[in-house]
Amino acid sequence: MSNYHIKNFEEYYQVYRKSVRNPENFWEEVAEEHFVWRKKWDSVLEWDFSKPEIKWFQGAKLNITENCLDRHLPVRGDKTAILFEPNDPKEEAQHITYKQLHEKVCRFANVLKDNGIEKGDRVVIYLPMIPELAVSLLACARIGAIHSVVFAGFSSTALATRINDCKAKMVVTSDGSYRGAKTIDLKGIVDEALEKCPGVETVLVAKRTKSKITMKEGRDQWLQPLLDKAYADYTADIMDAEDPLFILYTSGSTGKPKGMMHTIGGYMVYTAYTFKNVFQYREEDVYWCTADIGWITGHSYIVYGPLANGATTVMFEGVPSYPDFGRFWDVVQKHKINQFYTAPTAIRALAKENLDFVTEYDLSCLKVLGTVGEPINEEAWHWYNDHVGEKKCPIVDTWWQTETGGILISPIPFSTPTKPTYATLPMPGIQPALMDENGKEIKGNQVDGRLCIKFPWPSIARTIWGDHQRYKDTYFSAFKGMYFTGDGALRDEVGYYRITGRVDDVIIVSGHNLGTAPIEDAINEHPAVAESAIVGFPHDVKGNALYGYVILKETGQSRDRDNLKKEINQVITEHIGPIAKLDKIQFVPGLPKTRSGKIMRRILRKIASKDTGNLGDTSTLLNPEVVDIIMRESL
Ligand code: 6R9
Numbered sequence: 104m105s106n107y108h109i110k111n112f113e114e115y116y117q118v119y120r121k122s123v124r125n126p127e128n129f130w131e132e133v134a135e136e137h138f139v140w141r142k143k144w145d146s147v148l149e150w151d152f153s154k155p156e157i158k159w160f161q162g163a164k165l166n167i168t169e170n171c172l173d174r175h176l177p178v179r180g181d182k183t184a185i186l187f188e189p190n191d192p193k194e195e196a197q198h199i200t201y202k203q204l205h206e207k208v209c210r211f212a213n214v215l216k217d218n219g220i221e222k223g224d225r226v227v228i229y230l231p232m233i234p235e236l237a238v239s240l241l242a243c244a245r246i247g248a249i250h251s252v253v254f255a256g257f258s259s260t261a262l263a264t265r266i267n268d269c270k271a272k273m274v275v276t277s278d279g280s281y282r283g284a285k286t287i288d289l290k291g292i293v294d295e296a297l298e299k300c301p302g303v304e305t306v307l308v309a310k311r312t313k314s315k316i317t318m319k320e321g322r323d324q325w326l327q328p329l330l331d332k333a334y335a336d337y338t339a340d341i342m343d344a345e346d347p348l349f350i351l352y353t354s355g356s357t358g359k360p361k362g363m364m365h366t367i368g369g370y371m372v373y374t375a376y377t378f379k380n381v382f383q384y385r386e387e388d389v390y391w392c393t394a395d396i397g398w399i400t401g402h403s404y405i406v407y408g409p410l411a412n413g414a415t416t417v418m419f420e421g422v423p424s425y426p427d428f429g430r431f432w433d434v435v436q437k438h439k440i441n442q443f444y445t446a447p448t449a450i451r452a453l454a455k456e457n458l459d460f461v462t463e464y465d466l467s468c469l470k471v472l473g474t475v476g477e478p479i480n481e482e483a484w485h486w487y488n489d490h491v492g493e494k495k496c497p498i499v500d501t502w503w504q505t506e507t508g509g510i511l512i513s514p515i516p517f518s519t520p521t522k523p524t525y526a527t528l529p530m531p532g533i534q535p536a537l538m539d540e541n542g543k544e545i546k547g548n549q550v551d552g553r554l555c556i557k558f559p560w561p562s563i564a565r566t567i568w569g570d571h572q573r574y575k576d577t578y579f580s581a582f583k584g585m586y587f588t589g590d591g592a593l594r595d596e597v598g599y600y601r602i603t604g605r606v607d608d609v610i611i612v613s614g615h616n617l618g619t620a621p622i623e624d625a626i627n628e629h630p631a632v633a634e635s636a637i638v639g640f641p642h643d644v645k646g647n648a649l650y651g652y653v654i655l656k657e658t659g660q661s662r663d664r665d666n667l668k669k670e671i672n673q674v675i676t677e678h679i680g681p682i683a684k685l686d687k688i689q690f691v692p693g694l695p696k697t698r699s700g701k702i703m704r705r706i707l708r709k710i711a712s713k714d715t716g717n718l719g720d721t722s723t724l725l726n727p728e729v730v731d732i733i734m735r736e737s738l
Contacts, residue, residue: 106132106531109380112518115528122531123558129532130159130561134372138411139174140165141341144368150559152586155579158345159369159561166339167348167371168245171410172205173339179386183415186389187234188434190281190421196438199234201413204241207234207330209337211242214329218305220273222247222340225350227271227303229253229262229293231280232420235309235326236396237406239275244348244367247340251350251362254397255280255287258680259295261360265352266300269362269568273305275326279312283425290316297322344368350568351399353505354609354618361577362568363505369561370403371411373509377530378408381499381513382471388441391417392473393431393449398615399505400475403562404444408509423449429460432491436464443491444473444501446614447483451644454486461490471516473499476614477646478602484523502526502602504588505616506578508562511535512600525601534558537594538582551593553606555585608704610639612647615682619704622685625678626651626671631659636694636702637685640711648686650711652733655690664690687711687738693729695721706730710737 106122106129109115122129127147135143145162175182180202187197199207220226226248230236236252243250251269253262266274274297280287290308294317297303306323308316318325348367352360384390390409394400396418409416417438423431431453435443453460472492479487479500488498497516503509511533512526519527529535537545537552545552563586567574581587591603605611608619619637626635633654639647651671659667672684695703706718715734721727 107137107376107379109515109518109531112520115515115518118531119529123534126532126558130372133376134160134368137375138165138372139169144344148559152559152579152584155575157559157563157565159366159559160344160372163344163368164341165344165368165371166245166342167367167407167411168208168241169339170371170375171241171407172201172208175201175413176205179413182413184410185234185237186415186417186438188417188419188421188438190283190425192426192430192433197234204238206335207238208241208245210330210333210335211238212245212337213333214307214326215242215246215248215273216337217329217333218273218307218324220246220248222342223249223347224273225249225251225269225271226273226275227251227253227262227266227269229255229274229276229289230309231255231277231282231289231311232395232418233277233309233311234418235275235277237418240349240396240402240406245337245339247342247346249347249349251352252397252402253352254395255289256397256680256682258677259292260678261680262292263296263299264359265362266296266303268352268359269350270302271300272302273307274303275307275309277309277311278316279314281312281420283422286312286314288314288316290314294319342367345565349402351402351505353399354616354621359621360618361570361573363564364566364568365508365562366565369563370508371407373560373562374403374408375411377510377513378404378414379412380515380530381501381510382442382444382473383516384409384412384414384442386413388470389415389417389438390442390444391419391434391438391440392444393419393423394444394446394475399508400444403509423453427460428453428456429463432461432464432466435466435469439468441468442471442473443469444475446476447474447479448477448613448644448646450474450479450483450487451646454483455644458490466491466493469496471499472496473501475501475503477611478604479524481523488523497521500524500526502600506564507560508564509560511556511560512602522595522599525595525599527599529600532558532560535592535600536585537592538585542582548594548596548598551591551603553582554588554590554592554600554602555582556588557585559586610637610647610649612639612649612682613645617649617679617683621679622649622651622675622683625675625683626653628678629671629674631655631662631667632671633659634694636704636707638704638708638711640687640708642686649683650687650689650707650738651685652689652691652694652707654693689733689736689738691729691733691736693726695727695730695733696725707733710734713737
């Protein structure tokens with residue numbers, strides 16, 4: 104029996120039991136048998152959740168790109184590593200082999216070095232889903248630079264905040280990007296951001312849309328001529344297992360975004376292991392994850408996990424609705440996709456359209472379907488199962504987080520019997536616990552509580568960049584000796600987990616985590632706004648949409664309300680990006696607050712969801728009268 108590849112349910116249980124009895128032995132075996140190390144570790148794991156400090160494979164030396172590229176060259180050098188499907192279906196797809204990808208990464212690594220990037224320097228990557236994006240990540244990893252990808256839908260303000268937080272010396276971007284029928288001026292956004300980022304010395308610009316842009320003398324350089332001139336080989340720098348690999352920002356419930364820092368060795372082992380098992384990837388398969396590499400899903404399951412397994416991984420530049428709602432299925436048929444991994448929000452959007460968009464295509468190549476990002480509702484699950492998988496493909500509902508690096512709870516296809524809306528069982532090495540509000544573990548089945556993990560796994564984030572105290576406060580303080588996920592979950596009669604959603608102030612809109620605080624901060628910058636509170640409410644496509652309660656200043660009272668709503672959304676777009684726009688805005692005379700001044704969001708959530716039958720305990724409210732007014736005028 105191989106620990107690395109689980110093939111049936113009995114094997115899952117055996118492997119799982121072994122993995123939790125002795126996690127160090129388990130991960131040591133996986134690490135030893137399936138990866139290339141320049142030097143083995145001195146200790147498998149050292150950890151202390153009270154500090155918190157977590158170190159996997161300490162003392163080991165490696166380069167993750169040797170595992171993702173070099174070691175494949177003798178065995179699958181001519182196999183497609185990245186299959187690039189452009190936004191426009193009339194533009195030809197590109198098959199980039201492992202050999203070609205290796206060369207591209209080496210050239211890019213030389214360009215980084217030639218432009219003064221050294222081990223440990225931060226490089227911010229603000230690119231659309233074009234091959235240069237994957238190449239730039241790997242090039243950073245090859246020289247030991249720390250990449251920080253910022254999703255190319257974020258605004259210039261959001262980009263500037265992230266660049267300054269990690270003190271990046273370089274930004275990699277493109278002239279523009281395509282999104283369906285639209286062309287977006289990415290370079291213009293970067294230029295605006297960089298007015299606030301004095302630390303950035305160099306901007307490398309990939310050519311994609313051939314739009315007219317301005318290049319700043321001494322700072323901006325076209326990427327392609329530099330790559331053409333660069334040497335085609337670069338010997339990977341040898342890194343420590345616990346050296347940082349990347350920083351990826353995720354929304355917190357308060358304040359600025361959290362730069363989650365992941366390190367090389369453990370992240371590699373865990374993402375590769377889970378990719379293999381959760382998707383049951385076989386050598387000839389073509390795998391497609393529709394996420395953007397700007398999110399953790401793209402890092403772990405478009406780039407690192409698949410490439411470490413020598414897989415063919417698809418990079419899709421477009422959107423599910425362009426040129427029509429059949430695009431996903433057109434791509435599945437065209438490239439004979441075997442594993443397809445997407446988000447519930449995309450499934451819901453497509454399920455609303457005519458079924459002909461699906462039935463028109465031959466989807467018999469599909470073997471495994473996956474979802475990630477938010478709870479999948481029963482209806483969407485069945486639509487996916489019936490019409491896409493034609494009831495033959497197991498659906499892996501994978502639960503995990505930016506912080507966890509890889510999938511923690513998921514069925515293993517063809518092994519774990521699936522159950523709609525359930526992420527089912529923990530991956531080997533993962534020890535979930537449900538906790539009550541008093542910090543006690545709730546044992547047994549048919550219970551619900553706050554989801555924690557008791558023991559470290561190799562790809563857990565090691566810190567929040569520049570703010571270890573916040574890392575400790577956010578994840579290790581709510582429940583002693585445990586990692587707290589921020590999610591609620593229930594465990595059914597057989598021990599399957601169902602994630603019920605966030606228990607903090609993070610709202611998941613179309614699979615994107617949005618913290619309420621940064622949105623409120625943005626709105627409050629509008630001169631007519633005194634105060635605001637944002638909550639989520641159920642939305643049949645986005646999962647959740649945003650509802651804003653806004654108190655106007657005296658001076659704003661006489662303003663036209665529709666114009667104000669537009670301006671408020673404009674401010675949000677400028678500060679965060681269009682994904683954080685509010686669906687509904689209600690102007691209110693006050694917000695329900697506790698005596699300690701905390702907004703009682705629970706009540707606002709109920710009103711926004713039109714669930715006002717029982718508002719729960721309102722006895723601690725300072726101003727109960729305002730609740731009636733808000734209810735009466737709710738949208
Ligand atoms: C990978 C990713 C993390 C949050 C997480 C949870 C929600 C993710 C889910 C899910 C229910 C699933 N989430 N997968 N909820 N079922 N299968 O999405 O990372 O962007 O950091 O979001 O997403 O609430 O805590 P990230």
